[in-house]
Amino acid sequence: MRLLALAFLCLWMCGCAPALSTFQPAHVADKGHVQAELGVDVSIPTGTIVSLIDAGVVLADVAESRELSERERQTLFEAGGALALNPPSVTPHLGIGYTALDRWELNLRYTGSAFRLGTRYQLLKRDKDGVDLTAGVGVGRYVVGFPVGSVLGIVALEDFTRWQIDLPIQIGTAGTWYRVWGGPRLMFTTFDAGLTVDLPAFTGYPGELEIASFSGTGLYVGGQAGVAFGYKHVFLGVELTLAEIFTGGELSVLGEREVAVDLDSFIIYPAVGLMVEF
Template sequence: MSALLALSTCGCAPALSTFHPAHIAEKGHAQAEFGADAALALSRPREHVFWGIDAAYAARSSELSQEERLQLFKAAGGHALSPTAVTPHVGIGFTPVDRWEANLRYTSSSFRVGTRHQLSEMDKDGYDFTVGAGLAYFLRGYPLESGLEILELKDFWRWQIDVPILFGRRGEWFRLWGGPRLMLARFGTDIVLNLPAFNGYPGEQENGSFLGYAAYLGTQIGGAVGYKNLFVGFELTSAYIFGSGLIDAFGQRGFKFNLDGYIINPAIGVIAEF
């Protein structure tokens, strides 16, 4: 039951897609995209969330042990790393100098600035090849999943650095692209655990904080069809997450736990070139 409740949540997860083809616009022109990502985290981060939901249900009728309370804090950390959610995004890249692009992207939870450089061009080399870098800051935290209402996340923050590397081909009616997906993230939040009252138990409030680190290593592939300047596309990102978290709670520091996992991130959207 806890798994079904968690998977039904829709919120503001990190958008792992790039959703741009492997070329940049000509000098003085731009590319724009609008779409949505659907993130599905697997393995340890999701397990922490599910175990936390089970502990939250137990808190309705029994006093929790320190280990069960710690599991609720771990659930907040797993959720903060990678909630299962749908995230809309919009972005634009402008080419002020030949082969160099400056780009901006906004999602429902973050703002990203970046750049790309085109090393190979379809017309000259038979394929497109671009590399770049981006920095994202999350403007707000994610809504907690159903079943974790006894937790509050306060002062959430997250920074991300990503390195887009894409190879591709294109024609008047299609765009194809793919490459490795590389990203580093550092994030944290203060956590308030509100344990409910029952049968004479007055309830309690427990405070803690969480600090997490994660490295995403994977691949992505995408394609779009259209004509000349307007295309509808699909992109699929799959990545392994090397993650860890530290929780300060119960007057103690540094409860360390594993956040390694796997994430699948399909995305759909529209690409315009002008």
């Protein structure tokens, strides 16, 4: 039942998790040519994030029949923060890269809730060095808020702002019918949001509205590997990213109670997609 609930939650939170996939081979296209990709990722957080979301769902139901303690209200806020940071999610992605100069690519990517602008440079070429190696940098910003209330009901997310910087490094090789790539996955993120908990009224209890702010930073550290098969210009690929997220978050309720929030978790991130080069 837990796995079924997690699968449903992933579909419900479509496009909300940060995109950890790259779906880029270890080479850039020839000068004046384009690489593009279209696919879908699945973000599966484990540990603290999932535990908090589970606790928040339970407390949202409990709040219908009794008054919540201060600690339980804080848990609801933390569950909202966990959903904002890295919820279970299915994330579509669409990206395109253009090689403006020899070995140098500019790329743009949309991942359901965010846009990313990036660049990368090919340091090694397979035909000269025996292996392909690219390195780059990308900056992303979220443009769509998360439907936290669709999961926790009485919790709402407001004024959500999130920026991300990632450093893609890929090593691999390619041939007429295959692409193989892998490397470290490094991403830094900053986030800030307002959270409200609308506690419902019932007999003997008038109900309450509590407001909090949630802000902090996160660092994703891990690795990824991918493989794709096709012919010449069109390839179908799969990619797997495994990463630990280290967070430093702060929750302030009504501007008074400030508490540190630990959302360190391990993220499993498979992806599948279509890759083209022309």
